[in-house]
């Protein structure tokens with residue numbers, strides 16, 4: 001479904017991705033792990049076209065999207081819940097969700113809203129609450145719900161459990177499974193490597209802009225190098 005081939009991405013003179021080749025198949029949960037600064041966020045953002053790859057190619061549903069503008073990439077069926085959630089604090093839950101679906105017509109908007117409220121009953125309860133007054137876990141649910149408003153085929157999640165309590169982390173991983181079971185393919189970036197590999201069909205390890213390991217989630221969980229570097233020994 002999604003294929004990055006030999007992708008290089010730069011920020012000016014800084015090279016953040018150095019020849020990355022990664023594939024995500026329809027229906028999978030694929031996890032990308034790596035240390036701070038390895039280039040995980042850059043990889044997801046390169047899929048979204050912000051920034052564009054400086055060389056190599058990004059293909060989605062057999063079409064080359066390497067140089068497409070971000071709004072076009074979103075229209076083709078990719079959505080992202082960014083690192084740090086970035087909800088609009090002064091807007092209500094419903095208003096935030098509507099921002100996610102800004103290019104839907106009113107009927108599509110109503111359908112998407114009710115779908116997101118079914119998936120996240122807490123958001124429905126709090127639909128008139130200002131996002132900035134919600135808990136970290138609720139804001140994360142809102143960020144994921146906002147990404148789902150366009151009914152994407154591929155959902156990119158950047159560190160969805162960062163800074164959350166264990167109980168909420170478990171809920172977020174349950175939601176990720178549910179989203180996949182509803183037919184959305186998930187590409188997940190996580191610091192919480194253990195949980196993220198448990199939920200993943202496959203995973204990649206990124207180090208200083210390069211993929212150094214690719215395997216099933218199960219195999220990565222028992223890999224000695226992964227254990228030492230990312231799973232606390």
Ligand code: ATP
Pocket residue numbers: 011014015016034035036037038039040041042043083
């Ligand atoms: P973290 O887990 O800390 O979020 P990451 O693996 O997501 O890290 P990136 O944020 O993709 O890593 O950063 C990869 C490299 O690119 C880092 O060296 C970072 O300093 C650099 N970088 C990221 N964004 C920019 C930017 N806007 N301008 C310049 N350099 C950047």
